[in-house]
Amino acid sequence: QSALTQPASVSGSPGQSITISCTRTSSDVGSYNLVSWYQQHPGKAPKLIIYEGSKRPSGLSNRFSGSKSGNTASLTISGLQAEDESDYYCCSYAGSSTRVFGGGTKLTVL
C-alpha cells in the first residue's frame, strides 16, 4: 500500500505564502496522483479544499492552490491570513480499492 508523508508543521507570517508537501512512498501513477486536500480547524470536521490535485470546490478562495511534481503533491496558501491557521491533510488512492491520509500538517500563522 502507498503511504503519504507530510511535514508535521509549517509556519508563515500574514501575507506570506507557504507550501505543504505530500510525498507518496511509491512511484505509482494514475489514480494515486489525484490527491485531495482537507483543512481542519480544532474541534471541527475536515473541509475539502482541493481535489483532483489542483481543483478548488466552488466558492473556495483562490488563495489555495494545488500542484504535483513527481511523487509529491503540494498545497500552497498565498496571502496568509490568521484564519488559515489549521491542520491540513492530503488524501490519495492507496491501491486495492483503499484510501490513505497523510499524517497531517499543523500550519501556524505567526
Place this chain on the structure above:
Amino acid sequence: QVQLQQWGAGLLKPSETLSLTCAVYGGSFSGYYWSWIRQPPGKGLEWIGEIYHSGSTNYNPSLKSRVTISVDTSKNQFSLKLSSVTAADTAVYYCARMGSGIHQGYYYYYMDVWGKGTTVTVSS
C-alpha cells in the same frame, strides 16, 4: 445542499461493538460512495472504509477483520459496525460523501461532504 447527520453510542466497554449511522439529507444517495473516517484524540485522520449505494464495500486492511459497513437505501442511510473495540478505537468518527471524477482515464474520489463527527470513547 447535502447534509450528513450521524449518531450512535458514545461510550463503550472493551470487547463491545461500535455502531454508528449516518443519514443523508438534501441530495441524491444513489451514484455515490459513502465513507467512514476516524480521528483518535490528538492524532490524524484514518480512513476506515466505504460503501457504494449498491452495497459494494472497500475496507482499510488494518481494520477489515472487525469492520462492517452497510447501507439502507430506503432510508438514505449507511452504517458502521466495529467489533471487539479496545481503547485504541477511541476517536471521533466521521461519515462523508465521496465525490468523484475521471482524469485521463483514471477515476478519483474525494470526501466533499462531511458529517459533524461522533465522539466514541472505549473505557472499562
